[in-house]
Amino acid sequence: MSTLTYTGTLDILNCGVCQIPHAIPTELRNDRYENGGNWWCPNGHKLHFITTEAERLRKRVDAQRERAEWAETRALSYRDQATAAERSARAYKGHLTRARNKIANGVCPVGNCRRHFDNVQAHIKSEHPDWHLTDPETGKDADL
Numbered sequence: 761m762s763t764l765t766y767t768g769t770l771d772i773l774n775c776g777v778c779q780i781p782h783a784i785p786t787e788l789r790n791d792r793y794e795n796g797g798n799w800w801c802p803n804g805h806k807l808h809f810i811t812t813e814a815e816r817l818r819k820r821v822d823a824q825r826e827r828a829e830w831a832e833t834r835a836l837s838y839r840d841q842a843t844a845a846e847r848s849a850r851a852y853k854g855h856l857t858r859a860r861n862k863i864a865n866g867v868c869p870v871g872n873c874r875r876h877f878d879n880v881q882a883h884i885k886s887e888h889p890d891w892h893l894t895d896p897e898t899g900k901d902a903d904l
Contacts, residue, residue, distance in 0.1 A: 775801035 770783035782801050792799060796815070798808045859869040863880045870888045877883045 773807075775803065775805050776807060777801070777805040778803050 769786040771786050771789045772781055772783050773789070774781050778801065780801055780803055784799055788799065791797065792812075793809050794813050796808065796812045798806050800806055862869040866876050866878060866880055868875045868877065868880055868883055868888075870884065873888070875883070
């Protein structure tokens with residue numbers, strides 16, 4: 761019989777297959793836990809930790825990164841939509857202003873009509889009763 765003198769620290773684990781208790785150096789256990797890798801029980805069963813601490817942390821960081829990217833994409837999308845809505849409102853306002861200017865100059869603002877009248881409003885009411893301008897700020901029919 762021989763004697764073993766060991767000055768390190770051992771962690772006692774049970775084999776996941778045969779349940780035999782066995783000891784491995786703490787440094788080895790920590791390395792396998794953090795970096796992956798195998799070790800064997802005294803009966804020869806190949807053992808490993810299912811997920812390492814580094815792998816768990818990597819997954820957590822990746823999930824956080826994906827959430828941040830998703831949020832940034834949504835924010836860009838909302839900004840793009842807001843910018844498009846502002847441009848659209850400006851365009852409608854420009855159309856309304858041009859129509860009002862035509863009317864003020866006595867020109868019919870409807871499509872290809874372009875006829876000149878002293879009383880454009882009376883002409884629009886009699887010749888184009890379904891035509892109307894919508895004010896982009898209020899959404900109501902614009903006053904001509």
